[in-house]
Amino acid sequence: xxxxxxxxxxxxxxxxxxxxxxxxxxxxxxxxxxxxxxxxxxxxxxxxxxxxxxxxxxxxxxxxxxxxxxxxxxxxxxxxxxxxxxxxxxxxxxxxxxxxxxxxxxxxxxxxxxxxxxxxxxxxxxxxxxxxxxxxxxxxxxxxxx
Numbered sequence: 446x447x448x449x450x451x452x453x454x455x456x457x458x459x460x461x462x463x464x465x466x467x468x469x470x471x472x473x474x475x476x477x478x479x480x481x482x483x484x485x486x487x488x489x490x491x492x493x494x495x496x497x498x499x500x501x502x503x504x505x506x507x508x509x510x511x512x513x514x515x516x517x518x519x520x521x522x523x524x525x526x527x528x529x530x531x532x533x534x535x536x537x538x539x540x541x542x543x544x545x546x547x548x549x550x551x552x553x554x555x556x557x558x559x560x561x562x563x564x565x566x567x568x569x570x571x572x573x574x575x576x577x578x579x580x581x582x583x584x585x586x587x588x589x590x591x
Contacts, residue, residue: 459532460563460574465492467543468527476572487545489568491552491575492528494541498560511540514559523547530565543567553577 465476467486474486482488495510496502518525525542532538544552549566556564557577566573 459537460565462533463530464533465543465565465572466529466531467492468529469543470526476567478572481569481571482567486567487524489549489566490543490545491547491549491567492530492541492543492565493552493556493559494528494530494539494561495559496539496541499562507539510559514542514555517555518542518544549575 461478463478467474467476469486471485474483476482476486493514495514496507498510515525523544523546525544528541528543530539530541547555552564552566553575561577563574563576566575
């Protein structure tokens with residue numbers, strides 16, 4: 446099924462069937478939909494990946510894109526820690542970053558620049574999915590979102 450504004454509704458169902466593990470300095474925290482984050486997790490913030498931009502791609506390309514995203518977060522001096530987002534059934538796994546000090550709109554623009562269909566947004570109320578809207582094909586690791 447296709448939702449014209451956001452891509453496939455099946456894809457968004459997959460986001461909601463995910464668990465996200467934040468690798469914080471004090472230890473790991475696993476987030477699920479419908480549950481509030483522990484007070485030890487700084488909010489608001491977002492979870493973003495550069496892997497598999499709208500399609501599954503080779504691990505070498507995912508690693509290159511992830512390094513580019515990491516470099517962009519450093520250039521913008523945004524606090525970030527590694528994450529692992531995974532399907533609850535274990536069929537899919539992606540590494541990314543939990544970022545604070547960024548607005549949801551800015552995170553969406555970064556996601557769009559890396560070809561992502563959506564990003565996770567974390568508030569005091571819990572984990573949500575935000576569509577990135579019109580995708581920009583990711584071609585250069587130096588690309589800066591506008």
